[in-house]
Amino acid sequence: MDDATIRTQVSVPLRFPDGYSTLAEVFTFRGLADDREHIALGLGDWRGTLDRDEAPLVRPHSECLTGDVFGSERCDCGPQLREAVERISNAGGLLLYLRQEGRGIGLYAKLDAYALQDTGMDTYEANLALGHAEDERDYTVAAQMLGALGVSRIALLTNNPDKEEQLTSLGVKVTKRVPTRLHLSPANAGYLAAKARHARRTIEPDWLAS
Ligand SMILES: Nc1nc2c(ncn2[C@@H]2O[C@H](COP(=O)(O)OP(=O)(O)OP(=O)(O)O)[C@@H](O)[C@H]2O)c(=O)[nH]1
Numbered sequence: 001m002d003d004a005t006i007r008t009q010v011s012v013p014l015r016f017p018d019g020y021s022t023l024a025e026v027f028t029f030r031g032l033a034d035d036r037e038h039i040a041l042g043l044g045d046w047r048g049t050l051d052r053d054e055a056p057l058v059r060p061h062s063e064c065l066t067g068d069v070f071g072s073e074r075c076d077c078g079p080q081l082r083e084a085v086e087r088i089s090n091a092g093g094l095l096l097y098l099r100q101e102g103r104g105i106g107l108y109a110k111l112d113a114y115a116l117q118d119t120g121m122d123t124y125e126a127n128l129a130l131g132h133a134e135d136e137r138d139y140t141v142a143a144q145m146l147g148a149l150g151v152s153r154i155a156l157l158t159n160n161p162d163k164e165e166q167l168t169s170l171g172v173k174v175t176k177r178v179p180t181r182l183h184l185s186p187a188n189a190g191y192l193a194a195k196a197r198h199a200r201r202t203i204e205p206d207w208l209a210s
């Protein structure tokens, strides 16, 4: 894995529709492993965690235009992003916003997959029917961004074991995995159930039976 370097650093005040506000240090990078414009948001006292030799709370968040921006209820991405920004701001850490729309297959393909889901397939079967893998994400750029920011140990905010496995194999020390909350709604119940079945998620199975 090649090293990346910080290209720009700029302060961006954030305010969410529910009124929650915080300040982000937004970083751009040179030398990332693909040509997408991934960014890192430094939140809360993340530098203090490094000074104190604590592991900052880090969430690698995969882009979801429909969920993150438009509030789509087909998935849980928007509420997870909102939750992550506040929890990371409180703890001190980084949100890595990864331009991996649709688990890496892109926006148009994700919307094609939604159309197939409306005929009865689940979120993973639809990817396969379109000729894609169930999940095409590679977290090399996340490890590169952490390296550029001088972060080698993290508390990882996710329910996805693949993120932990990939980051560990890329040399990032994961001191603990912190689960995100369950953001269940009538519209995303099938999606969350498919994630729990297919992707070894740490989603509690009890609600699936109800
Ligand atoms: N291909 C495909 N991608 C989807 C679908 N719904 C959401 N996504 C994408 O899935 C990504 C989010 O991944 P998830 O599997 O929900 O969660 P995760 O990031 O793996 O795990 P957490 O860290 O626990 O949130 C985003 O890039 C979304 O655009 C879908 O039906 N099909």
Ligand SMILES: [Zn+2]
Residues within 6 Å of the ligand: 064, 066, 067, 068, 075, 076, 077, 078
């Ligand atoms: Zn989503």
